[in-house]
Amino acid sequence: MSDRCGAGGCGERLPPGMLEAFDLGSPAADGALVWLEVTGGPEPEISQSSLEVLGKAAELGAGRVFGMMFGGSALRPLYGEAFSRGADTVYHIRDGRLSAFHPEAYCEAARDLAERIRPSVILMGATPRGRELAPRLASALSAGLTADCTGLRMEGGSLVMTRPAFGGDLIADIVCEGRPQMATVRPGVFPAPPPAPGRKGTAICRGYGGSSLKDIAHSAPVPPDGGDISRAKVLVSLGRGAASREALEAAESVAARLGGMVSCSRALVDRGLLPQSRQVGQSGRSVRPDVYLAFGISGSVQHKAGMRLAKRVIAVNKDPDAPIRDDADLFIEGDALSVLRELDKALRSPL
Numbered sequence: 001m002s003d004r005c006g007a008g009g010c011g012e013r014l015p016p017g018m019l020e021a022f023d024l025g026s027p028a029a030d031g032a033l034v035w036l037e038v039t040g041g042p043e044p045e046i047s048q049s050s051l052e053v054l055g056k057a058a059e060l061g062a063g064r065v066f067g068m069m070f071g072g073s074a075l076r077p078l079y080g081e082a083f084s085r086g087a088d089t090v091y092h093i094r095d096g097r098l099s100a101f102h103p104e105a106y107c108e109a110a111r112d113l114a115e116r117i118r119p120s121v122i123l124m125g126a127t128p129r130g131r132e133l134a135p136r137l138a139s140a141l142s143a144g145l146t147a148d149c150t151g152l153r154m155e156g157g158s159l160v161m162t163r164p165a166f167g168g169d170l171i172a173d174i175v176c177e178g179r180p181q182m183a184t185v186r187p188g189v190f191p192a193p194p195p196a197p198g199r200k201g202t203a204i205c206r207g208y209g210g211s212s213l214k215d216i217a218h219s220a221p222v223p224p225d226g227g228d229i230s231r232a233k234v235l236v237s238l239g240r241g242a243a244s245r246e247a248l249e250a251a252e253s254v255a256a257r258l259g260g261m262v263s264c265s266r267a268l269v270d271r272g273l274l275p276q277s278r279q280v281g282q283s284g285r286s287v288r289p290d291v292y293l294a295f296g297i298s299g300s301v302q303h304k305a306g307m308r309l310a311k312r313v314i315a316v317n318k319d320p321d322a323p324i325r326d327d328a329d330l331f332i333e334g335d336a337l338s339v340l341r342e343l344d345k346a347l348r349s350p351l
Protein backbone atom coordinates (compact mmCIF):
# COMPACT_ATOMS: atom_id res chain seq x y z
CA MET A 1 0.00 0.00 0.00
CA SER A 2 1.76 3.16 -1.05
CA ASP A 3 -0.44 5.55 0.85
CA ARG A 4 -3.77 5.71 2.54
CA CYS A 5 -6.27 8.42 3.13
CA GLY A 6 -9.58 8.86 4.86
CA ALA A 7 -12.78 9.95 3.19
CA GLY A 8 -12.07 13.58 3.78
CA GLY A 9 -8.72 13.51 1.99
CA CYS A 10 -5.26 11.99 2.10
CA GLY A 11 -3.29 12.24 5.28
CA GLU A 12 -6.19 11.62 7.63
CA ARG A 13 -6.21 8.70 10.02
CA LEU A 14 -8.07 5.61 8.96
CA PRO A 15 -10.93 4.51 11.21
CA PRO A 16 -9.64 2.25 14.00
CA GLY A 17 -9.54 -1.40 13.06
CA MET A 18 -10.04 -0.74 9.37
CA LEU A 19 -6.90 -2.46 8.24
CA GLU A 20 -7.77 -5.62 10.11
CA ALA A 21 -11.24 -5.60 8.69
CA PHE A 22 -10.59 -4.89 5.03
CA ASP A 23 -6.98 -4.87 4.08
CA LEU A 24 -5.14 -7.87 5.36
CA GLY A 25 -5.79 -10.19 2.48
CA SER A 26 -7.63 -12.30 5.03
CA PRO A 27 -9.72 -15.03 3.44
CA ALA A 28 -12.88 -13.02 3.95
CA ALA A 29 -14.40 -13.84 0.53
CA ASP A 30 -17.10 -11.37 1.34
CA GLY A 31 -18.44 -8.16 -0.06
CA ALA A 32 -18.99 -6.83 -3.56
CA LEU A 33 -16.31 -5.03 -5.53
CA VAL A 34 -17.65 -2.63 -8.17
CA TRP A 35 -15.59 -0.98 -10.89
CA LEU A 36 -16.43 2.73 -10.87
CA GLU A 37 -15.93 3.70 -14.49
CA VAL A 38 -15.06 7.34 -14.82
CA THR A 39 -16.18 9.46 -17.74
CA GLY A 40 -15.57 13.08 -18.66
CA GLY A 41 -12.28 14.90 -19.11
CA PRO A 42 -10.99 17.58 -16.75
CA GLU A 43 -14.13 17.23 -14.60
CA PRO A 44 -14.52 13.50 -14.20
CA GLU A 45 -17.77 11.81 -13.23
CA ILE A 46 -18.71 8.30 -12.18
CA SER A 47 -20.56 6.84 -15.16
CA GLN A 48 -24.30 6.34 -14.95
CA SER A 49 -23.95 2.58 -15.45
CA SER A 50 -21.46 2.37 -12.54
CA LEU A 51 -23.91 4.22 -10.30
CA GLU A 52 -26.60 1.74 -11.31
CA VAL A 53 -24.32 -1.19 -10.49
CA LEU A 54 -23.24 0.40 -7.22
CA GLY A 55 -26.86 0.82 -6.14
CA LYS A 56 -27.62 -2.78 -7.02
CA ALA A 57 -24.52 -4.00 -5.15
CA ALA A 58 -25.65 -2.13 -2.03
CA GLU A 59 -29.12 -3.63 -2.33
CA LEU A 60 -27.87 -7.22 -2.82
CA GLY A 61 -26.81 -7.79 0.76
CA ALA A 62 -23.55 -9.48 -0.27
CA GLY A 63 -21.63 -7.75 2.50
CA ARG A 64 -19.64 -4.55 2.26
CA VAL A 65 -19.57 -2.64 -1.00
CA PHE A 66 -16.12 -1.75 -2.32
CA GLY A 67 -15.69 0.62 -5.22
CA MET A 68 -12.50 0.73 -7.28
CA MET A 69 -11.48 3.58 -9.51
CA PHE A 70 -8.38 4.29 -11.57
CA GLY A 71 -6.90 7.67 -12.45
CA GLY A 72 -5.09 10.72 -11.13
CA SER A 73 -5.83 12.90 -8.14
CA ALA A 74 -8.64 14.61 -10.10
CA LEU A 75 -10.80 11.66 -8.99
CA ARG A 76 -10.73 12.62 -5.30
CA PRO A 77 -13.95 14.66 -5.47
CA LEU A 78 -15.72 11.48 -6.62
CA TYR A 79 -15.23 9.63 -3.32
CA GLY A 80 -18.18 11.44 -1.74
CA GLU A 81 -20.39 10.61 -4.71
CA ALA A 82 -19.45 6.93 -4.44
CA PHE A 83 -20.23 6.84 -0.71
CA SER A 84 -23.52 8.62 -1.20
CA ARG A 85 -24.56 6.01 -3.79
CA GLY A 86 -23.73 2.97 -1.67
CA ALA A 87 -19.96 2.36 -1.52
CA ASP A 88 -18.55 1.68 1.95
CA THR A 89 -14.91 1.74 0.84
CA VAL A 90 -13.42 3.27 -2.27
CA TYR A 91 -10.08 1.98 -3.51
CA HIS A 92 -8.45 4.56 -5.73
CA ILE A 93 -5.48 3.35 -7.76
CA ARG A 94 -3.96 6.74 -8.20
CA ASP A 95 -1.79 7.32 -11.23
CA GLY A 96 -2.33 10.07 -13.80
CA ARG A 97 -1.52 7.64 -16.60
CA LEU A 98 -4.64 5.67 -15.71
CA SER A 99 -6.85 8.63 -16.65
CA ALA A 100 -7.06 7.01 -20.08
CA PHE A 101 -8.60 3.55 -20.15
CA HIS A 102 -5.88 0.97 -20.42
CA PRO A 103 -7.32 -2.54 -20.18
CA GLU A 104 -4.07 -4.33 -19.38
CA ALA A 105 -3.12 -1.93 -16.60
CA TYR A 106 -6.67 -1.72 -15.20
CA CYS A 107 -6.81 -5.50 -15.17
CA GLU A 108 -3.48 -5.77 -13.37
CA ALA A 109 -4.51 -3.24 -10.74
CA ALA A 110 -7.98 -4.76 -10.30
CA ARG A 111 -6.55 -8.25 -9.93
CA ASP A 112 -4.13 -7.05 -7.28
CA LEU A 113 -6.99 -5.39 -5.40
CA ALA A 114 -9.30 -8.38 -5.71
CA GLU A 115 -6.59 -10.70 -4.41
CA ARG A 116 -6.18 -8.48 -1.34
CA ILE A 117 -9.83 -7.75 -0.63
CA ARG A 118 -11.09 -11.22 -1.61
CA PRO A 119 -14.60 -10.06 -2.51
CA SER A 120 -17.27 -12.64 -3.04
CA VAL A 121 -18.77 -10.68 -5.95
CA ILE A 122 -17.22 -8.45 -8.63
CA LEU A 123 -19.53 -6.31 -10.76
CA MET A 124 -19.17 -3.79 -13.53
CA GLY A 125 -21.37 -2.17 -16.15
CA ALA A 126 -21.60 -3.95 -19.52
CA THR A 127 -20.31 -0.82 -21.23
CA PRO A 128 -17.79 -1.17 -24.08
CA ARG A 129 -14.98 -0.77 -21.54
CA GLY A 130 -16.59 -3.00 -18.95
CA ARG A 131 -16.94 -5.67 -21.62
CA GLU A 132 -13.28 -5.39 -22.35
CA LEU A 133 -12.07 -5.31 -18.76
CA ALA A 134 -14.35 -7.96 -17.22
CA PRO A 135 -13.21 -10.97 -19.29
CA ARG A 136 -9.58 -10.05 -18.79
CA LEU A 137 -10.08 -9.81 -15.05
CA ALA A 138 -12.12 -13.02 -14.92
CA SER A 139 -9.34 -14.82 -16.74
CA ALA A 140 -6.66 -13.31 -14.48
CA LEU A 141 -8.60 -14.42 -11.39
CA SER A 142 -9.61 -17.78 -12.90
CA ALA A 143 -13.18 -16.78 -12.15
CA GLY A 144 -16.41 -17.39 -14.03
CA LEU A 145 -18.12 -14.41 -15.66
CA THR A 146 -21.75 -13.89 -16.58
CA ALA A 147 -22.01 -11.10 -19.13
CA ASP A 148 -24.76 -8.58 -19.69
CA CYS A 149 -26.96 -9.53 -16.72
CA THR A 150 -30.43 -8.09 -16.42
CA GLY A 151 -31.07 -9.38 -12.89
CA LEU A 152 -29.01 -10.10 -9.78
CA ARG A 153 -29.97 -11.50 -6.39
CA MET A 154 -28.34 -13.35 -3.52
CA GLU A 155 -29.52 -16.80 -2.52
CA GLY A 156 -27.78 -18.64 0.31
CA GLY A 157 -24.54 -16.71 -0.18
CA SER A 158 -24.49 -17.25 -3.93
CA LEU A 159 -25.11 -14.62 -6.55
CA VAL A 160 -27.90 -15.58 -8.91
CA MET A 161 -27.20 -13.85 -12.21
CA THR A 162 -30.06 -13.55 -14.66
CA ARG A 163 -29.59 -12.93 -18.35
CA PRO A 164 -31.35 -13.67 -21.62
CA ALA A 165 -30.06 -16.79 -23.38
CA PHE A 166 -30.56 -18.45 -26.78
CA GLY A 167 -31.20 -15.19 -28.55
CA GLY A 168 -33.58 -13.99 -25.85
CA ASP A 169 -35.93 -17.01 -26.05
CA LEU A 170 -34.95 -18.08 -22.54
CA ILE A 171 -34.17 -16.19 -19.37
CA ALA A 172 -31.43 -18.09 -17.55
CA ASP A 173 -30.48 -17.95 -13.89
CA ILE A 174 -26.78 -18.64 -13.58
CA VAL A 175 -24.91 -19.49 -10.39
CA CYS A 176 -21.16 -19.69 -10.21
CA GLU A 177 -19.64 -22.19 -7.81
CA GLY A 178 -16.23 -20.55 -7.50
CA ARG A 179 -15.29 -17.24 -5.97
CA PRO A 180 -15.29 -14.45 -6.88
CA GLN A 181 -18.59 -14.46 -8.75
CA MET A 182 -18.30 -11.99 -11.60
CA ALA A 183 -20.96 -10.29 -13.69
CA THR A 184 -21.33 -7.39 -16.05
CA VAL A 185 -24.66 -5.60 -15.83
CA ARG A 186 -26.62 -4.28 -18.77
CA PRO A 187 -26.80 -0.47 -18.55
CA GLY A 188 -30.21 1.03 -17.87
CA VAL A 189 -31.71 -2.07 -16.23
CA PHE A 190 -31.35 -1.01 -12.60
CA PRO A 191 -32.09 2.50 -11.42
CA ALA A 192 -29.22 4.55 -10.06
CA PRO A 193 -29.88 5.04 -6.34
CA PRO A 194 -30.68 8.56 -5.24
CA PRO A 195 -27.74 10.23 -3.48
CA ALA A 196 -27.67 9.98 0.31
CA PRO A 197 -25.82 13.19 1.17
CA GLY A 198 -23.52 12.91 4.16
CA ARG A 199 -23.21 9.10 3.99
CA LYS A 200 -19.66 8.32 5.09
CA GLY A 201 -17.13 5.82 3.85
CA THR A 202 -13.43 5.19 3.65
CA ALA A 203 -11.17 5.96 0.72
CA ILE A 204 -7.91 4.10 0.31
CA CYS A 205 -5.41 5.34 -2.26
CA ARG A 206 -2.71 3.14 -3.70
CA GLY A 207 -0.09 3.86 -6.29
CA TYR A 208 -0.11 1.73 -9.42
CA GLY A 209 2.36 -1.07 -8.87
CA GLY A 210 2.00 -3.01 -12.10
CA SER A 211 4.13 -3.12 -15.20
CA SER A 212 1.56 -2.65 -17.97
CA LEU A 213 1.91 1.10 -18.18
CA LYS A 214 5.47 1.28 -19.36
CA ASP A 215 4.45 1.82 -22.97
CA ILE A 216 1.98 4.63 -22.36
CA ALA A 217 3.20 8.01 -23.56
CA HIS A 218 1.42 9.76 -20.74
CA SER A 219 3.18 13.08 -20.97
CA ALA A 220 1.98 13.67 -24.49
CA PRO A 221 -1.46 15.28 -24.56
CA VAL A 222 -4.13 13.75 -26.76
CA PRO A 223 -4.32 15.94 -29.87
CA PRO A 224 -7.45 17.99 -30.37
CA ASP A 225 -10.24 16.71 -32.54
CA GLY A 226 -9.36 18.52 -35.80
CA GLY A 227 -11.96 17.27 -38.26
CA ASP A 228 -14.43 14.59 -39.12
CA ILE A 229 -13.00 11.23 -40.22
CA SER A 230 -16.31 10.15 -41.71
CA ARG A 231 -15.81 12.73 -44.49
CA ALA A 232 -12.15 11.99 -45.24
CA LYS A 233 -11.26 10.58 -48.66
CA VAL A 234 -8.06 9.00 -47.37
CA LEU A 235 -7.63 7.53 -43.91
CA VAL A 236 -4.34 6.43 -42.43
CA SER A 237 -5.55 4.25 -39.60
CA LEU A 238 -3.46 2.96 -36.73
CA GLY A 239 -4.01 -0.06 -34.49
CA ARG A 240 -2.31 -1.63 -31.52
CA GLY A 241 0.56 -2.75 -33.75
CA ALA A 242 1.28 0.93 -34.45
CA ALA A 243 0.37 2.44 -31.08
CA SER A 244 3.30 4.76 -30.55
CA ARG A 245 4.13 8.45 -30.80
CA GLU A 246 6.57 7.68 -33.62
CA ALA A 247 3.92 5.88 -35.66
CA LEU A 248 1.44 8.68 -35.00
CA GLU A 249 3.90 11.30 -36.22
CA ALA A 250 4.66 9.35 -39.38
CA ALA A 251 0.93 8.73 -39.97
CA GLU A 252 0.12 12.45 -39.58
CA SER A 253 2.79 13.28 -42.12
CA VAL A 254 1.58 10.64 -44.60
CA ALA A 255 -2.05 11.69 -44.15
CA ALA A 256 -1.18 15.36 -44.70
CA ARG A 257 0.65 14.54 -47.94
CA LEU A 258 -2.26 12.44 -49.20
CA GLY A 259 -4.85 15.04 -48.21
CA GLY A 260 -6.35 12.69 -45.64
CA MET A 261 -6.69 12.19 -41.92
CA VAL A 262 -5.44 9.84 -39.24
CA SER A 263 -7.96 7.48 -37.69
CA CYS A 264 -7.50 4.49 -35.41
CA SER A 265 -8.79 1.39 -33.72
CA ARG A 266 -9.99 1.58 -30.13
CA ALA A 267 -6.57 0.48 -28.92
CA LEU A 268 -5.16 3.98 -29.53
CA VAL A 269 -8.08 5.75 -27.89
CA ASP A 270 -7.71 3.52 -24.85
CA ARG A 271 -4.06 4.45 -24.63
CA GLY A 272 -4.85 8.14 -24.83
CA LEU A 273 -2.99 8.56 -28.10
CA LEU A 274 -5.97 9.83 -30.12
CA PRO A 275 -9.39 11.20 -29.19
CA GLN A 276 -12.48 9.01 -29.43
CA SER A 277 -13.68 11.00 -32.44
CA ARG A 278 -10.89 9.33 -34.47
CA GLN A 279 -12.00 5.80 -33.62
CA VAL A 280 -13.40 3.70 -36.46
CA GLY A 281 -15.86 0.96 -35.58
CA GLN A 282 -18.95 -0.18 -33.82
CA SER A 283 -18.54 2.19 -30.89
CA GLY A 284 -16.68 4.75 -33.01
CA ARG A 285 -17.39 6.28 -36.42
CA SER A 286 -18.45 4.67 -39.68
CA VAL A 287 -16.19 5.83 -42.46
CA ARG A 288 -16.32 5.59 -46.26
CA PRO A 289 -12.98 6.77 -47.64
CA ASP A 290 -11.68 6.06 -51.12
CA VAL A 291 -8.62 4.50 -49.49
CA TYR A 292 -8.31 3.06 -45.99
CA LEU A 293 -4.72 2.32 -44.98
CA ALA A 294 -4.72 0.09 -41.92
CA PHE A 295 -1.44 -0.19 -40.02
CA GLY A 296 -1.20 -2.78 -37.25
CA ILE A 297 -4.94 -3.36 -37.11
CA SER A 298 -6.04 -6.99 -36.70
CA GLY A 299 -9.55 -6.55 -38.12
CA SER A 300 -11.90 -7.29 -35.24
CA VAL A 301 -15.61 -7.46 -36.08
CA GLN A 302 -16.13 -4.26 -34.09
CA HIS A 303 -13.49 -2.42 -36.13
CA LYS A 304 -14.63 -3.81 -39.46
CA ALA A 305 -18.17 -2.62 -38.73
CA GLY A 306 -16.92 0.94 -39.15
CA MET A 307 -14.75 0.48 -42.26
CA ARG A 308 -16.85 -1.84 -44.40
CA LEU A 309 -17.84 1.00 -46.77
CA ALA A 310 -14.22 1.91 -47.61
CA LYS A 311 -13.68 1.61 -51.37
CA ARG A 312 -10.10 0.31 -51.16
CA VAL A 313 -8.32 -1.20 -48.18
CA ILE A 314 -4.56 -1.48 -47.87
CA ALA A 315 -3.45 -3.34 -44.75
CA VAL A 316 0.01 -3.59 -43.24
CA ASN A 317 0.43 -6.26 -40.61
CA LYS A 318 3.25 -8.45 -39.41
CA ASP A 319 0.84 -11.37 -39.08
CA PRO A 320 0.08 -12.90 -42.52
CA ASP A 321 -3.08 -14.44 -41.05
CA ALA A 322 -4.51 -11.25 -39.56
CA PRO A 323 -8.30 -11.22 -40.22
CA ILE A 324 -8.09 -7.83 -41.92
CA ARG A 325 -6.39 -9.58 -44.83
CA ASP A 326 -9.80 -10.90 -45.94
CA ASP A 327 -10.98 -7.31 -46.51
CA ALA A 328 -7.77 -5.95 -48.00
CA ASP A 329 -7.30 -5.15 -51.66
CA LEU A 330 -3.59 -5.04 -50.93
CA PHE A 331 -1.95 -6.76 -47.96
CA ILE A 332 1.62 -5.95 -46.99
CA GLU A 333 3.27 -8.25 -44.50
CA GLY A 334 5.65 -6.09 -42.51
CA ASP A 335 6.34 -3.82 -39.60
CA ALA A 336 3.82 -0.98 -39.41
CA LEU A 337 6.24 1.74 -38.32
CA SER A 338 8.88 0.84 -40.90
CA VAL A 339 6.34 0.83 -43.74
CA LEU A 340 4.85 4.12 -42.52
CA ARG A 341 8.30 5.72 -42.46
CA GLU A 342 9.16 4.37 -45.91
CA LEU A 343 5.89 5.68 -47.28
CA ASP A 344 6.47 9.05 -45.65
CA LYS A 345 9.95 9.20 -47.13
CA ALA A 346 8.66 8.26 -50.58
CA LEU A 347 5.93 10.91 -50.44
CA ARG A 348 8.46 13.57 -49.42
CA SER A 349 10.84 12.76 -52.27
CA PRO A 350 10.36 14.72 -55.47
CA LEU A 351 9.39 12.50 -58.42
Ligand SMILES: Cc1cc2nc3c(=O)[nH]c(=O)nc-3n(C[C@H](O)[C@H](O)[C@H](O)COP(=O)(O)OP(=O)(O)OC[C@H]3O[C@@H](n4cnc5c(N)ncnc54)[C@H](O)[C@@H]3O)c2cc1C
Nearest residue numbers: 239240241265266281282283284296298302318319335336
Ligand atom coordinates in the same frame (compact mmCIF):
# COMPACT_ATOMS: atom_id res chain seq x y z
C1 LIG B 1 -18.63 -3.58 -27.31
C2 LIG B 1 -17.33 -3.36 -28.01
C3 LIG B 1 -17.22 -2.32 -28.90
C4 LIG B 1 -16.00 -2.11 -29.55
N1 LIG B 1 -15.90 -1.10 -30.45
C5 LIG B 1 -14.76 -0.95 -31.14
C6 LIG B 1 -14.64 0.06 -32.15
O1 LIG B 1 -15.55 0.86 -32.39
N2 LIG B 1 -13.48 0.14 -32.84
C7 LIG B 1 -12.42 -0.71 -32.60
O2 LIG B 1 -11.39 -0.56 -33.28
N3 LIG B 1 -12.50 -1.63 -31.65
C8 LIG B 1 -13.64 -1.76 -30.91
N4 LIG B 1 -13.70 -2.71 -29.93
C9 LIG B 1 -12.46 -3.44 -29.58
C10 LIG B 1 -12.20 -4.60 -30.53
O3 LIG B 1 -12.82 -5.76 -30.05
C11 LIG B 1 -10.69 -4.89 -30.62
O4 LIG B 1 -10.17 -5.09 -29.32
C12 LIG B 1 -9.92 -3.76 -31.29
O5 LIG B 1 -10.51 -3.41 -32.53
C13 LIG B 1 -8.50 -4.27 -31.55
O6 LIG B 1 -7.76 -3.22 -32.06
P1 LIG B 1 -6.45 -3.52 -32.89
O7 LIG B 1 -6.78 -4.25 -34.15
O8 LIG B 1 -5.74 -2.23 -33.01
O9 LIG B 1 -5.59 -4.42 -31.88
P2 LIG B 1 -5.30 -5.96 -31.88
O10 LIG B 1 -6.51 -6.78 -32.10
O11 LIG B 1 -4.49 -6.23 -30.67
O12 LIG B 1 -4.38 -6.18 -33.17
C14 LIG B 1 -3.11 -5.64 -33.33
C15 LIG B 1 -2.60 -6.10 -34.69
O13 LIG B 1 -1.34 -5.49 -34.91
C16 LIG B 1 -0.47 -6.44 -35.47
N5 LIG B 1 0.88 -6.01 -35.14
C17 LIG B 1 1.49 -6.06 -33.93
N6 LIG B 1 2.71 -5.49 -34.01
C18 LIG B 1 2.86 -5.08 -35.29
C19 LIG B 1 3.88 -4.41 -35.98
N7 LIG B 1 5.02 -4.03 -35.39
N8 LIG B 1 3.69 -4.13 -37.29
C20 LIG B 1 2.55 -4.50 -37.93
N9 LIG B 1 1.54 -5.15 -37.31
C21 LIG B 1 1.70 -5.41 -36.02
C22 LIG B 1 -0.86 -7.76 -34.87
O14 LIG B 1 -0.47 -8.84 -35.72
C23 LIG B 1 -2.39 -7.60 -34.80
O15 LIG B 1 -3.00 -8.08 -35.97
C24 LIG B 1 -14.90 -2.94 -29.28
C25 LIG B 1 -15.02 -3.97 -28.36
C26 LIG B 1 -16.22 -4.18 -27.74
C27 LIG B 1 -16.32 -5.32 -26.76
